[in-house]
Amino acid sequence: MTENNAIILDHGAGGLLSKKLLDDIIIPILEPVYLGKMEDSGIISLNGSQVAITTDSFVIDPIFFRNGDIGKLSVCGTVNDIAVSGAKPECISLSYILEEGFPIDKLRKITESIVTTCQEASVSIIAGDTKVVGKGEADQIYINTTGFGTFSSDRSPLSLSKISDNDDVIVSGHVGNHGIHILSMREGLGFESRVLSDCAPLNKAIQAILGKYGDDIHYIRDLTRGGLGSIFNEISNDTQKNITLKEADIPLQHETVMAAEMLGVSPLYLANEGNICIMANPRITESLLQDLQAMEYTKHAALCGKVYKSEDPKVLFQQEDGTLSILDFLKGAELPRLC
Amino acid sequence: MKKYAVLTNDMQVAFANKHEERRDAVQNFLPGFLKFINSMRSHGIPIIHLQLVISDDDPRSKENYGPFPPLVEGSKGVQILPELWDEKDTIVVKNKDSGFFETDLDEKLKELGVDTLIISGMQTQICVQTTAADAHFRGYNVIVPPETVTSTRGEDTKRSLEWMESYCAKIIPSQEIISKFAQNEDI
Numbered sequence: 001m002t003e004n005n006a007i008i009l010d011h012g013a014g015g016l017l018s019k020k021l022l023d024d025i026i027i028p029i030l031e032p033v034y035l036g037k038m039e040d041s042g043i044i045s046l047n048g049s050q051v052a053i054t055t056d057s058f059v060i061d062p063i064f065f066r067n068g069d070i071g072k073l074s075v076c077g078t079v080n081d082i083a084v085s086g087a088k089p090e091c092i093s094l095s096y097i098l099e100e101g102f103p104i105d106k107l108r109k110i111t112e113s114i115v116t117t118c119q120e121a122s123v124s125i126i127a128g129d130t131k132v133v134g135k136g137e138a139d140q141i142y143i144n145t146t147g148f149g150t151f152s153s154d155r156s157p158l159s160l161s162k163i164s165d166n167d168d169v170i171v172s173g174h175v176g177n178h179g180i181h182i183l184s185m186r187e188g189l190g191f192e193s194r195v196l197s198d199c200a201p202l203n204k205a206i207q208a209i210l211g212k213y214g215d216d217i218h219y220i221r222d223l224t225r226g227g228l229g230s231i232f233n234e235i236s237n238d239t240q241k242n243i244t245l246k247e248a249d250i251p252l253q254h255e256t257v258m259a260a261e262m263l264g265v266s267p268l269y270l271a272n273e274g275n276i277c278i279m280a281n282p283r284i285t286e287s288l289l290q291d292l293q294a295m296e297y298t299k300h301a302a303l304c305g306k307v308y309k310s311e312d313p314k315v316l317f318q319q320e321d322g323t324l325s326i327l328d329f330l331k332g333a334e335l336p337r338l339c
Numbered sequence: 340m341k342k343y344a345v346l347t348n349d350m351q352v353a354f355a356n357k358h359e360e361r362r363d364a365v366q367n368f369l370p371g372f373l374k375f376i377n378s379m380r381s382h383g384i385p386i387i388h389l390q391l392v393i394s395d396d397d398p399r400s401k402e403n404y405g406p407f408p409p410l411v412e413g414s415k416g417v418q419i420l421p422e423l424w425d426e427k428d429t430i431v432v433k434n435k436d437s438g439f440f441e442t443d444l445d446e447k448l449k450e451l452g453v454d455t456l457i458i459s460g461m462q463t464q465i466c467v468q469t470t471a472a473d474a475h476f477r478g479y480n481v482i483v484p485p486e487t488v489t490s491t492r493g494e495d496t497k498r499s500l501e502w503m504e505s506y507c508a509k510i511i512p513s514q515e516i517i518s519k520f521a522q523n524e525d526i
Contacts, residue, residue, distance in 0.1 A: 188433070188435020189436055
């Protein structure tokens, strides 16, 4: 099968083929009814108030990992998508698709994990659905969550259009850890206890920095599917600006580099589930970094690049010896079913 | 003196006979490997065989292992090579690449007071490498004698040995280890 006549796994990897699927097939058909801007959350106006809405489906394999599970992930993914728009996540919906034969005790454990994560993120569950399909028609459990968030009266949504030339680029945590952790769990590679998933609700950290720095924070994006490499390419493409990253400044855990080299993958394209990039006015960078590094989920935050005006937008990767190379879109899937 | 144990990886009938290239690779390294293992036994160093057993729902259970059925429990293919097996040896059953993943290997090694692992077997770039990394993370000294590991393709072993040397293991020739032990010296 090719990408031309049927869906392949790479269409779901968050890279170039995912973008082509949306741009060439889905969006043109939806065009008469589609109002979104292809950002993490859609923003609509309801009775004069702006509301952020997002939806996401979670198909991770394995469903339980060392420091999380598909339930925690399904809350964090959606809460973080709402939070990066600048909104305060208020509530989510929760839908299960369960495979016949799925053990009730596992469903109970996942549901309890959802509750714990919702409590930590201070969000409620306001609607839900449960469907059961026959044995072999799904793999154990899939979860869909839809999130809703509100904006305070003094804050407008963050958007790509606010990114400015000379903005600093900050990454909030170690890159690629979730992908390496999940693959190591899947294959028993020996890295699973040293490299943990970064899966975490970041909404409180995001609300804290937005509350303090306001309009000096121009844009936030979570570095999920497709990883840092694909997402920075999307940002560069959509803003028509260059993003230059310094290799030595990208926060990477030693064991993650080690595992990625062994597997022949780049951590820059692996999914993260509790890691954001922030484009900010350079005048706040030092203070912002201090604040991020003082919070648990963002303690490895680092300044690792800059946004530049460009007539030929791309993501540039500056190596330690000063050499510049292009960090391209992920062509296919580094690893499937990481989120 | 350090306390040693030798781990062998996947030295099983089905793996050793998976296809002609594999059979050739194993036959080429087996005489030297057996000599090394017997030397270690003569010095009283415990030999622990990591035995991969896969469940029916594991996609690998559909793989072709030549004349042998997949590596499922109780099959002939799952057995440790008879020329390697000694009744004083220990077997640790694993389901994934690393010998530590959801097994009692770590507990067994701690009971024996082992602090240094000599890791061997096949394939170098998969089970040997992941077990070496996992052992390193758990605080063991890791030694890999290059003549005691093998892969279907020699270049995979070469690349994997380079990776292990740069991150988690000392690569020490088997003859050097045999000589040191003969002189009652640490390696």
